[in-house]
Amino acid sequence: MSAPLPPGATIGILGGGQLGRMSALAAARLGYRCHIYAPEAESPGMQVAAAHTIAPYEDAAALARFAAAVDVVTFEFENVPAATLAALEPLAPCRPGVGVLQVCQDRLAEKAFLARAGVPVAPWRAVHTEAELTAAVAEIGLPAVLKTTRMGYDGRGQAVLRSPDDLAPAFARLAPKPLILEAFVPFVAEVSAIAARGVDGALAVYDAVENRHHHHILDLSFAPARVSAATAALARRHAGQVAEALGLVGLLALELFVLPDGTLLGNEIAPRPHNSGHWTMDACLASQFEQHVRAVAGLPLADPARHHDAVMKNLVGPEGLAAWPRLVAQPGVAPHLYGKAEARPGRKLGHANRLLALGSLAEMDDATALKGL
Amino acid sequence: MSAPLPPGATIGILGGGQLGRMSALAAARLGYRCHIYAPEAESPGMQVAAAHTIAPYEDAAALARFAAAVDVVTFEFENVPAATLAALEPLAPCRPGVGVLQVCQDRLAEKAFLARAGVPVAPWRAVHTEAELTAAVAEIGLPAVLKTTRMGYDGRGQAVLRSPDDLAPAFARLAPKPLILEAFVPFVAEVSAIAARGVDGALAVYDAVENRHHHHILDLSFAPARVSAATAALARRHAGQVAEALGLVGLLALELFVLPDGTLLGNEIAPRPHNSGHWTMDACLASQFEQHVRAVAGLPLADPARHHDAVMKNLVGPEGLAAWPRLVAQPGVAPHLYGKAEARPGRKLGHANRLLALGSLAEMDDATALKGL
Numbered sequence: 001m002s003a004p005l006p007p008g009a010t011i012g013i014l015g016g017g018q019l020g021r022m023s024a025l026a027a028a029r030l031g032y033r034c035h036i037y038a039p040e041a042e043s044p045g046m047q048v049a050a051a052h053t054i055a056p057y058e059d060a061a062a063l064a065r066f067a068a069a070v071d072v073v074t075f076e077f078e079n080v081p082a083a084t085l086a087a088l089e090p091l092a093p094c095r096p097g098v099g100v101l102q103v104c105q106d107r108l109a110e111k112a113f114l115a116r117a118g119v120p121v122a123p124w125r126a127v128h129t130e131a132e133l134t135a136a137v138a139e140i141g142l143p144a145v146l147k148t149t150r151m152g153y154d155g156r157g158q159a160v161l162r163s164p165d166d167l168a169p170a171f172a173r174l175a176p177k178p179l180i181l182e183a184f185v186p187f188v189a190e191v192s193a194i195a196a197r198g199v200d201g202a203l204a205v206y207d208a209v210e211n212r213h214h215h216h217i218l219d220l221s222f223a224p225a226r227v228s229a230a231t232a233a234l235a236r237r238h239a240g241q242v243a244e245a246l247g248l249v250g251l252l253a254l255e256l257f258v259l260p261d262g263t264l265l266g267n268e269i270a271p272r273p274h275n276s277g278h279w280t281m282d283a284c285l286a287s288q289f290e291q292h293v294r295a296v297a298g299l300p301l302a303d304p305a306r307h308h309d310a311v312m313k314n315l316v317g318p319e320g321l322a323a324w325p326r327l328v329a330q331p332g333v334a335p336h337l338y339g340k341a342e343a344r345p346g347r348k349l350g351h352a353n354r355l356l357a358l359g360s361l362a363e364m365d366d367a368t369a370l371k372g373l
Numbered sequence: 374m375s376a377p378l379p380p381g382a383t384i385g386i387l388g389g390g391q392l393g394r395m396s397a398l399a400a401a402r403l404g405y406r407c408h409i410y411a412p413e414a415e416s417p418g419m420q421v422a423a424a425h426t427i428a429p430y431e432d433a434a435a436l437a438r439f440a441a442a443v444d445v446v447t448f449e450f451e452n453v454p455a456a457t458l459a460a461l462e463p464l465a466p467c468r469p470g471v472g473v474l475q476v477c478q479d480r481l482a483e484k485a486f487l488a489r490a491g492v493p494v495a496p497w498r499a500v501h502t503e504a505e506l507t508a509a510v511a512e513i514g515l516p517a518v519l520k521t522t523r524m525g526y527d528g529r530g531q532a533v534l535r536s537p538d539d540l541a542p543a544f545a546r547l548a549p550k551p552l553i554l555e556a557f558v559p560f561v562a563e564v565s566a567i568a569a570r571g572v573d574g575a576l577a578v579y580d581a582v583e584n585r586h587h588h589h590i591l592d593l594s595f596a597p598a599r600v601s602a603a604t605a606a607l608a609r610r611h612a613g614q615v616a617e618a619l620g621l622v623g624l625l626a627l628e629l630f631v632l633p634d635g636t637l638l639g640n641e642i643a644p645r646p647h648n649s650g651h652w653t654m655d656a657c658l659a660s661q662f663e664q665h666v667r668a669v670a671g672l673p674l675a676d677p678a679r680h681h682d683a684v685m686k687n688l689v690g691p692e693g694l695a696a697w698p699r700l701v702a703q704p705g706v707a708p709h710l711y712g713k714a715e716a717r718p719g720r721k722l723g724h725a726n727r728l729l730a731l732g733s734l735a736e737m738d739d740a741t742a743l744k745g746l
Contacts, residue, residue, distance in 0.1 A: 007697065007710050007722075025398055028421045030701075031710025031723060047423040048401045282658060285707050285728060300702040307681070307728070324380065328403075329673040334658050337380050337404025349380075350404060355658060355680070 002093070002199060005071050005297040007031040010050070012070030012092065014057070014084065016043025018338035018348060019273045019289075020076035022281070024048045026289035032297065037066050044339045045076070057084040067091035074250060074296045078104045078271055079151055095199075095249040095296045096271050103246065104271045107149040107180045117245035119238045119254070119266035127179040130171050136181040137167060143184040146170050156216075160184070185265055187257035191225045191232075192276040193239035196251040196291040196301050203243060204291055204301035206284070208235035211255075211276050214316075217346060221312040222369065223279040226362055231262045242269055251292040253277060275314065275348070282334040282353040283310040309361035313373040315350040318343045327352045330372045375466070375572060378444050378670040380404040385443030385465065387457065389416025389425070391711035391721060392646045392662075393449035395654070397421045399662035405670065410439050417712045418449070430457040440464035447623060447669045451477045451644055452524055468572075468622040468669045469644050476619065477644045480522040480553045490618035492611045492627070492639035500552040503544050509554040510540060516557040519543045529589075533557070558638055560630035564598045564605075565649040566612035569624040569664040569674050576616060577664055577674040579657070581608035584628070584649050587689075590719060594685040595742065596652040599735055604635045615642055624665040626650060648687065648721070655707040655726040656683040682734035686746040688723040691716050700725045703745045 005011070011027050013020045016038030024034040024045055033050040036043065039057060046052040051069065055062035057080060066088075067073065073094045075085070078101055085098040103113045114121050125136035127146065137144060142164075148157035159170035161181075171179070193208040210225035211218055225232055239254040246252070246269075253274030255267040277288035286294070286302030294301050315323060321343040327335045330352075337350035354373050361369060378384070384400050386393045389411035397407040397418055406423040409416065412430060419425040424442065428435035430453060439461075440446065446467045448458070451474055458471040476486045487494050498509035500519065510517060515537070521530035532543035534554075544552070566581040583598035584591055598605055612627040619625070619642075626647030628640040650661035659667070659675030667674050688696060694716040700708045703725075710723035727746050734742060 004698070004701075007694070008712060008714060021401070025401055025421070028394070028398055028712065029709055031712050033420055033712065047406055048398070048421050050420040285655060285705070294701075303704045321380070325377070328377075328667075331676045332658070336402055339381060339401065339404050339406065341381060 002298055004299045005032065008033065009071040009297070010035050010069065011293065011296060012037060012066055012073040013045060013049075013076055014038070014073065014080045015076035016040060016045035016052070017076060018044050020045035021048055021338060022289045023074070023076060023273060023292055026287060027293045029290065030293055030297070030299070032293065035066065035070050037062075042341070047339050057081050060087060063087050064091060072296055074272075074292070075101070076272055096246070097249075100246050100248055100250070100271045104269050105150060107147060108178065110269055111180070113245070114242065114266040114269070117241050119242060120264065121266045122185045122257070123183040125181045127171070127181050128177055130168065133167055133171050133179070133181060137161065137164070140181060140183045145182045145184060146174060147180050147182065148174050148176065149178055149180050150176065185257045186259070187265075188260050189225070189227065189258040190255060190267070191227060191235050191258055191264075192253050192255045192274065193235040194251060194253045194274060194277040194280070194288050195236075195239035195243040196288075196295045196304075197243040197248045198295050198301045199249050199298045201244075202301050203240045204304045205236045205240050206277065206280055206288065206304045207306055208232045209276055209279065215346070217316055217348070218275045218314055219316075220314070220370070221276045221279055222361060223283060223306065223310045223312070224361065227258055228262055231258060231264060234264055238264065238266060242266075246271070250295050251288060275351075276312075278336070278351050279310040279312040279353050280304075281336065282355055283308040306358065308358055309356040311354045311356065311361070311369050311373060313352045313354070313370075314348060315352065317345040317347055317349070320349045324350070327373070333372055375671055377672045378405065381406065382444040382670070383408050383423070383442065384666065384669060385410060385439055385446040386418060386422075386449055387411070387430070387446065387453045388449035389413060389418035390449060391417050393418035394421055394711060395662045396447070396449060396646060396665055399660060400666045402663065403666055403670070403672070405666065408439065408443050410435075415714070420712050430454050433460060436460050437464060445669055447645075447665070448474070449645055469619070470622075473619050473621055473623070473644045477642050478523060480520060481551065483642055484553070486618070487615065487639040487642070490615050492615060493637065494639045495558045495630070496556040498554045500544070500554050501550055503541065506540055506544050506552070506554060510534065510537070513554060513556045518555045518557060519547060520553050520555065521547050521549065522551055522553050523549065558630045559632065560638075561633050562598070562600065562631040563628060563640070564600060564608050564631055564637075565626050565628045565647065566608040567624060567626045567647060567650040567653070567661050568609075568612035568616040569661075569668045569677075570616040570621045571668050571674045572622050572671045574617075575674050576613045577677045578609045578613050579650060579653055579661065579677045580679055581605045582649055582652065588719070590689055590721070591648045591687055592689075593687070593743070594649045594652055595734060596656060596679065596683045596685070597734065600631055601635055604631060604637060607637055611637065611639060619644070623668050624661060648724075649685075651709070651724050652683040652685040652726050653677075654709065655728055656681040679731065681731055682729040684727045684729065684734070684742050684746060686725045686727070686743075687721060688725065690718040690720055690722070693722045697723070700746070706745055
């Protein structure tokens with residue numbers, strides 16, 4: 001186990017979006033400097049970082065200078081090229097490492113990994129050819145979901161197959177190959193749990209939350225999830241299992257489907273702070289971003305206990321921006337914006353956390369829980 | 374009343390110390406950019422700001438460029454030269470304005486102002502000459518405290534007069550003149566209350582806290598102050614009175630002495646976020662820094678309610694830094710560092726907030742309240 005980063009050390013973050021920004025804000029609170037590396041000339045993270053590099057992820061010279069300027073490297077999203085992290089690993093400690101990235105940026109590797117880590121998953125098949133798709137559908141049945149294996153997020157790169165006629169057009173449209181066919185899961189809820197794992201192997205797992213999407217983009221998280229205690233505990237346990245099986249040093253979100261009988265099926269791993277953990281910024285003493293920084297910096301992890309129940313509402317696109325003046329005036333609501341210049345449709349611009357008394361959410365109907373959001 | 378600053382607008386902050394840094398972090402949370410103006414080449418605030426200017430406070434050209442680059446100007450400490458703010462006021466909205474600065478950077482003006490605002494103060498006299506000092510001591514009695522009227526903080530620029538022999542050396546040592554002689558106040562506690570006032574004149578006042586000093590530097594704040602409900606309410610009311618009398622747009626801390634009978638005497642006004650308000654970062658939904666930013670940006674003020682009791686411990690100098698590894702591992706404690714490169718004796722490097730259940734502090738003895746800090 002390596003020594004903690006001393007105060008004033010520099011954390012390098014690949015990616016300059018809102019997750020990098022909020023990680024940088026949490027790092028500053030702990031006395032660290034941040035250096036954001038991103039290809040975009042202006043990014044939310046750079047507005048709050050002590051240093052930045054604007055360069056492509058493939059620029060070896062820029063990466064070497066970056067590695068020399070920082071004490072540790074992390075990333076804010078799992079679609080950073082694995083080659084980038086592979087180039088950095090000999091030059092600076094990378095937390096998480098490239099192995100984690102490789103698992104999480106390939107849905108085939110991810111599904112296989114989840115099963116190995118002891119997290120049940122829905123039936124799935126790799127699909128390289130249309131013939132394989134036909135065979136896979138014969139085994140798994142319809143409806144099913146066909147997805148790209150790489151770079152998918154917020155519902156992009158997927159198609160629901162309902163009839164045999166859907167196969168050929170979906171296969172033709174989705175790229176790059178291979179694809180993955182997943183059995184359609186008749187879930188009653190989607191939950192996620194966020195686990196941090198320190199350099200010493202210690203785990204800190206936040207309470208599982210229930211997530212609702214709108215147009216495939218996260219809209220609401222209810223913390224804690226309104227599921228049975230056994231299901232909630234299992235979701236947290238699964239997140240911890242995945243962190244351990246990955247040998248993670250950092251933080252991850254595990255998304256899971258809840259079936260009618262309370263069974264959980266693993267869906268996706270996001271090996272970095274996650275939108276469904278933004279409620280921790282106001283409802284816990286240490287947010288997921290602080291926890292991420294602590295893990296990456298080699299500090300002891302913080303207690304992930306909630307001191308409030310919470311509902312998180314995402315502010316997306318022009319409608320999200322339009323809600324801002326109301327939310328910023330709402331008692332009991334903590335509003336957050338990410339400093340993005342343009343409010344394009346579908347773009348995540350901020351979020352608002354409504355705090356509720358500890359233990360009160362379980363008995364609340366949606367209208368009550370969402371009041372003021 | 375002017376419109377709120379839109380998301381993405383830039384807040385200019387004069388001063389780059391920890392108060393500017395934490396204000397910038399709060400501004401980022403609300404989607405604003407910050408531009409720090411400070412004479413020091415490397416400052417804690419600049420590490421987290423989107424832009425900075427390194428220039429003397431007297432550099433008219435740099436000030437003009439700064440004013441042109443920001444949407445509003447505020448300051449993080451009241452020892453910014455009044456001439457600097459006077460030069461900026463025609464160029465950009467300054468919140469608070471130069472009038473507030475002039476009152477608060479001169480102890481004579483401040484004492485007179487407090488009395489006008491309806492806050493009782495201990496007897497005091499202006500002292501320009503040694504003869505005036507002798508006359509003032511004859512009226513006020515000994516012990517008394519002789520202070521410079523400008524630029525004093527953390528106990529610098531003051532002398533306690535206990536015997537007639539102390540007068541001449543203290544008068545000779547303290548500079549610049551004039552000085553102020555203040556009656557010695559046999560206080561049982563020092564409390565402070567923090568009030569924000571918005572562009573619409575709305576007030577938000579945090580609960581009064583009890584402060585303890587070590588070598589004239591704030592060491593501990595207990596939130597809420599363990600004084601009678603009437604005294605606590607009066608402290609808050611006084612802070613609000615001062616904000617209103619100043620026509621403040623921004624945030625101030627009012628320091629008060631508590632006499633044995635519960636009477637309060639006003640001591641100092643700090644027209645900016647204050648060390649005794651750092652507990653709000655973890656024990657309230659909106660911190661004093663967010664409240665400051667809201668006032669300055671013309672946003673509605675947030676609810677200043679506490680959701681926890683708290684004890685704040687300052688981390689000062691090498692001893693403070695030595696305590697860091699322990700505090701960062703302490704459950705229930707939120708540690709903060711300011712990114713300062715050197716741990717010089719007496720330098721404020723960070724603080725730690727211990728959260729306690731709401732309402733529990735009143736019955737706690739010191740040893741219990743300070744456990745783990």
